[in-house]
C-alpha cells in the first residue's frame with residue numbers, strides 16, 4: 356500500500372510530514388538513517404493504550420500513587436484533576452512523568468507491540484552495560500495540562516532517538532536540526548540542554564545567535580507518533596490535557612553519535628575512555644550482525 360503523506364510544517368528546505376501506512380524501508384531510508392523527523396499517523400494502531408490510557412483510567416486505577424512534579428508531591432489523582440481544570444494562562448506544573456518499566460510494569464503490555472519503526476533496539480542488549488546509557492529512562496509516560504511546557508530545549512540524552520506517541524490530547528512540538536547546535540547555547544556541563552530560555556520567545560539580547568535558528572513548530576494529535584532523530588533539538592507544549600508515551604531507541608543508525616556522546620559525557624581517564632570506545636566499536640559490529648540474522652543478544 357502506498358504511503359499517505361500530509362505536510363505539517365515547512366521552513367526553507369526543512370519539512371515535517373505526517374505519514375500513514377509507511378513501509379519500514381521508507382522510514383529507514385528517509386527518516387531513521389537520514390536523521391529526519393516525521394510524524395507517523397498510525398504507528399500505535401495495535402496498542403491497547405490507544406483507547407485505554409485516559410485521565411479517568413489513571414485516576415481510577417492509580418489515583419493514590421505519588422508523583423513529584425517540579426519538586427512538588429502530588430497524588431496522581433489530584434494531579435489529574437489539576438491537569439483537567441488548568442488553563443493555558445494558569446497551567447499545571449510540567450512534566451508529570453511516570454517511569455513505566457520500573458514503576459508501572461503491568462502497563463507495559465498496553466504499549467506493545469513495539470512498532471517496527473523503533474526496532475531494532477539496543478538499549479536493552481545484555482552486552483551493553485547500563486552505565487553507557489547514563490541511567491536514561493527509555494519508556495516514560497507524560498501527563499500535561501494546556502499551556503504545560505517542557506522546561507527546556509534539548510536533544511535526548513546519549514543521542515537516543517525519541518518516539519513520542521500522543522495517546523490522549525494534542526501537543527505542540529518545536530524542533531531544530533543538530534546543525535543548529537551553535538545557535539542554541541548548550542550548557543557547558545550538560546551539552547544536551549540549551550540555555551535558551553524559551554524557543555518561541557527567546558531573549559535575543561542574551562542569546563543573539565538564536566536569531567539564526569529556524570525552529571519548526573507543529574501539532575501532534577491523538578494516535579500519532581513523532582519520531583525525533585538523535586541530536587535534534589526539541590521542546591513541547593500541551594494544547595489540551597495530554598497523555599504521551601515516550602520511547603527511546605538505539606541501533607546502527609545512531610550508534611556513532613551515541614559513542615561520541617559516551618566519550619563526551621563519560622569524564623573517564625583517557626585510557627578507560629579508549630577501552631570503552633574500542634568495546635563499543637566492536638559491540639556495534641556484533642550487534643549489527645546479530646540484528647541481520649535476527650538473534651537477540
Ligand SMILES: O=C(O)CCC(=O)C(=O)O
Pocket residue numbers: 450497505511517519526589590591592599601
Ligand atoms: O512531550 C514532552 O513534553 C517532551 C518530552 C521530551 O522531549 C523528553 O522527555 O525527552
Ligand SMILES: [Fe+2]
Pocket residue numbers: 509510511517589
Ligand atoms: Fe526529549
